Amino acid sequence: METGEYSYKNEVVTLTNDIELAKSMTEEEMQSYFNTDDSKEDFISFLEDELRIAESHIENDDDFSFIDPGFANEADYLRYKFS
Numbered sequence: 001m002e003t004g005e006y007s008y009k010n011e012v013v014t015l016t017n018d019i020e021l022a023k024s025m026t027e028e029e030m031q032s033y034f035n036t037d038d039s040k041e042d043f044i045s046f047l048e049d050e051l052r053i054a055e056s057h058i059e060n061d062d063d064f065s066f067i068d069p070g071f072a073n074e075a076d077y078l079r080y081k082f083s
Contacts, residue, residue, distance in 0.1 A: 008057045015051040019044060 022030050027040040036043055 005058060008054050011054040012051060012058065015047055015054060019047045019051065022047065 018034075022034065022040065022044050025033065025040075030040050030043060031037065034043065038046065
């Protein structure tokens with residue numbers, strides 16, 4: 001596992017926990033705990049957006065894993081892709 005992938009997986013876990021915690025709190029508790037002025041709905045929406053971004057980084061971490069096997073090597077693929 002690469003360092004970047006490990007970081008994103010940790011971020012996913014942290015964001016998931018933060019979302020559950022925010023959902024279980026009142027708006028005033030959430031604002032105090034997370035030090036935000038956002039409404040509860042807006043803040044949870046923000047956390048969910050960040051979670052989707054972190055998950056997409058894990059899914060798309062290695063763009064070269066999907067190289068067409070018809071190319072002899074990565075350099076041939078890159079010449080094809082960016083020509």
